[in-house]
Amino acid sequence: MSSAVLVLEDGRTFRGTTFGATGRTLGEAVFCTGMTGYQETLTDPSYHRQIVVATAPQIGNTGWNQEDGEAASAQDPNKIWVAGYVVRDPARRTSSWRATGSLQEQLEAQSVVGIAGIDTRALVRHLRTRGSMRAGVFSGDALGTDAEMLDQVVGQPSMLGADLAGEVTTDAGYIIEPVGGDARFTVVAVDLGIKTNTPRMFAERGIRVHVVPSAASMDQILELNPDGVFLSNGPGDPATADANVALTREVLDRGLPLFGICFGNQIFGRALGRSTYKMKFGHRGMNIPVVEHTTGRIAITAQNHGFALEGEAGEEFDTDFGRARVSHTCANDGTVEGVELLSGRAFSVQYHPEAAAGPHDAAYLFDRFTSVLEGVDK
Numbered sequence: 183m184s185s186a187v188l189v190l191e192d193g194r195t196f197r198g199t200t201f202g203a204t205g206r207t208l209g210e211a212v213f214c215t216g217m218t219g220y221q222e223t224l225t226d227p228s229y230h231r232q233i234v235v236a237t238a239p240q241i242g243n244t245g246w247n248q249e250d251g252e253a254a255s256a257q258d259p260n261k262i263w264v265a266g267y268v269v270r271d272p273a274r275r276t277s278s279w280r281a282t283g284s285l286q287e288q289l290e291a292q293s294v295v296g297i298a299g300i301d302t303r304a305l306v307r308h309l310r311t312r313g314s315m316r317a318g319v320f321s322g323d324a325l326g327t328d329a330e331m332l333d334q335v336v337g338q339p340s341m342l343g344a345d346l347a348g349e350v351t352t353d354a355g356y357i358i359e360p361v362g363g364d365a366r367f368t369v370v371a372v373d374l375g376i377k378t379n380t381p382r383m384f385a386e387r388g389i390r391v392h393v394v395p396s397a398a399s400m401d402q403i404l405e406l407n408p409d410g411v412f413l414s415n416g417p418g419d420p421a422t423a424d425a426n427v428a429l430t431r432e433v434l435d436r437g438l439p440l441f442g443i444c445f446g447n448q449i450f451g452r453a454l455g456r457s458t459y460k461m462k463f464g465h466r467g468m469n470i471p472v473v474e475h476t477t478g479r480i481a482i483t484a485q486n487h488g489f490a491l492e493g494e495a496g497e498e499f500d501t502d503f504g505r506a507r508v509s510h511t512c513a514n515d516g517t518v519e520g521v522e523l524l525s526g527r528a529f530s531v532q533y534h535p536e537a538a539a540g541p542h543d544a545a546y547l548f549d550r551f552t553s554v555l556e557g558v559d560k
């Protein structure tokens with residue numbers, strides 16, 4: 183272990199030791215409050231270009247396994263997408279019957295630069311006060327004077343305006359067949375950074391999923407004869423996703439059922455005429471309470487987002503596709519967590535009903551979408 187330093191764009195530095203690979207990494211510093219599920223977090227494509235800070239003080243005790251990778255579209259579902267990892271106290275020993283190695287070994291093998299041994303509580307309080315910001319982790323030959331390192335940190339592009347879905351999407355379309363044979367329905371999932379568990383949630387409900395690249399055209403989608411369309415989660419600024427918004431508008435024009443999550447919620451909202459904005463520090467974790475306004479029910483949800491749709495709790499509005507409403511908001515800060523057409527044919531949420539990792543409170547949304555498919559005459 184040698185020394186490493188985390189440099190934030192406002193000039194604050196945290197000195198610690200190397201964790202994983204040695205070298206340099208740049209990205210947006212964000213914090214995740216999950217107590218578990220670090221393997222799923224590290225492999226989630228939505229974290230592309232972000233340096234993730236774990237608020238849980240000890241990380242790595244269950245090592246690394248061959249089952250929990252969420253990087254669906256990479257050659258290896260265990261591909262680590264985060265730009266860097268910041269922890270306080272790495273586990274010195276791996277303890278899980280599923281583990282095939284340690285977290286440290288995996289970070290090194292995939293050349294992911296991290297830092298350990300810093301006061302992550304002070305860092306998270308700083309990010310909560312000042313907001314997520316550009317950062318860098320430096321160690322080994324990459325170490326320089328504070329001024330030299332800060333120059334590199336502020337020289338990188340901001341997450342605002344970053345168009346990243348094309349960097350994480352699948353190169354070619356692929357199919358996930360339903361569990362137990364015959365498909366009741368076919369859904370085309372637009373891969374903006376889709377996680378491994380999402381097609382599984384459809385497959386468990388008798389749905390065949392065609393996962394298509396983020397740049398798929400409406401014609402390519404229609405050739406697959408879908409009963410509905412799904413918009414996945416993904417990295418970057420939703421304000422850049424104009425092509426996906428245009429595609430969504432075509433899907434809605436045709437009256438095809440639509441379901442979106444996270445980035446997909448932002449794109450659906452934009453297709454309904456709403457705009458998005460960058461949040462101060464976003465929502466990342468597995469314990470975020472969301473209110474559903476039609477039922478008053480609260481779900482504890484898994485989340486990972488830094489942008490949000492404009493809107494108010496329960497608000498109804500006119501769109502080119504009929505009347506719509508803000509269906510869900512966050513119980514912590516009132517931000518929009520879901521929108522839907524009043525017709526019920528299209529809806530989306532800002533969180534992760536597929537969990538992986540996280541609570542399963544919101545899994546019923548996959549059942550709701552299946553009911554929408556059941557009700558549609560093709």
Ligand SMILES: NC(=O)CC[C@H](N)C(=O)O
Binds near residue numbers: 419444
């Ligand atoms: N998980 C996601 O889909 C994130 C969406 C978007 N990149 C955001 O940060 O808000």
